[in-house]
Amino acid sequence: MIEVKNLVLFGKNESLRLKIPELKFHSPGITALIGHNGAGKSSLLRIAAGIEKPSIGEVFFSDKEIYNHYEEMKEKIHLLSWGLELYRNLSANDHLKLFRNVCKNWNYSIENELLKDLAIPTHKKVERMSRGEQVRLRLLLSLPRSPRVILLDEVTNDLDTDSRRAIFKKLDSYSFETDAQVVVATNMIEDIERYATDIILLQKGEVILQSSLDSIKEKYNSSFEEIVRIYERKEAVV
Numbered sequence: 001m002i003e004v005k006n007l008v009l010f011g012k013n014e015s016l017r018l019k020i021p022e023l024k025f026h027s028p029g030i031t032a033l034i035g036h037n038g039a040g041k042s043s044l045l046r047i048a049a050g051i052e053k054p055s056i057g058e059v060f061f062s063d064k065e066i067y068n069h070y071e072e073m074k075e076k077i078h079l080l081s082w083g084l085e086l087y088r089n090l091s092a093n094d095h096l097k098l099f100r101n102v103c104k105n106w107n108y109s110i111e112n113e114l115l116k117d118l119a120i121p122t123h124k125k126v127e128r129m130s131r132g133e134q135v136r137l138r139l140l141l142s143l144p145r146s147p148r149v150i151l152l153d154e155v156t157n158d159l160d161t162d163s164r165r166a167i168f169k170k171l172d173s174y175s176f177e178t179d180a181q182v183v184v185a186t187n188m189i190e191d192i193e194r195y196a197t198d199i200i201l202l203q204k205g206e207v208i209l210q211s212s213l214d215s216i217k218e219k220y221n222s223s224f225e226e227i228v229r230i231y232e233r234k235e236a237v238v
């Protein structure tokens with residue numbers, strides 16, 4: 001489980017990018033990380049993936065500090081973001097050959113299942129793939145390595161409904177079957193309502209709400225969009 005302790009991240013001129021005294025991501029299920037542009041979603045995911053160092057504090061995975069154990073953690077924690085680490089002039093088949101060779105415990109049955117369910121063109125070069133196909137390929141290169149945490153940084157936002165549904169369904173079943181954590185930075189209300197089990201709402205670098213989706217909806221008996229507005233107004237008043 002990812003756990004944040006006393007995290008502070010400064011930006012330029014000592015501006016505050018993140019200030020999170022304590023946060024635990026829950027699993028299984030999909031956690032939606034939401035907040036306006038600049039709220040700190042990408043920064044938090046980059047720190048959770050071990051590719052950015054907190055200014056103060058630490059982030060742990062299974063009680064091990066992530067940034068200083070990056071080599072070990074990068075196998076367990078996968079960050080999917082734009083600039084998707086794909087080779088433009090290689091096809092899905094070329095990528096698979098490379099990854100199968102390099103990864104010790106490649107899971108062929110997950111690979112076959114994904115090839116069947118995600119309809120990824122196997123011979124087309126990445127540079128000719130749509131964004132949806134590229135995200136699905138990235139998933140195909142991730143799940144057979146059995147990650148314990150998958151972080152998606154807004155990669156699903158501009159995909160069509162079918163692509164998003166295929167990706168979220170796969171992430172949801174992978175999470176429940178393996179107890180892996182899935183955290184998705186997104187502002188797509190439709191996806192959050194349909195697929196998320198938990199939400200974390202960030203505002204100006206701080207967590208202003210963490211809850212299961214069901215309990216927060218029960219508490220307010222209102223649409224999720226309205227609940228977010230209530231919390232954002234509350235913080236603005238304080």
Ligand SMILES: Nc1ncnc2c1ncn2[C@@H]1O[C@H](COP(=O)(O)OP(=O)(O)OP(=O)(O)O)[C@@H](O)[C@H]1O
Pocket residue numbers: 010011012017035036037038039040041042043044
């Ligand atoms: N590499 C960086 N160095 C310094 N400041 C940064 C860096 N990356 C982002 N920031 C700043 O940190 C703050 C949080 O940005 P971040 O990209 O994490 O937010 P976000 O919620 O992901 O926003 P968006 O939805 O626009 O991607 C912003 O004020 C941004 O300008």
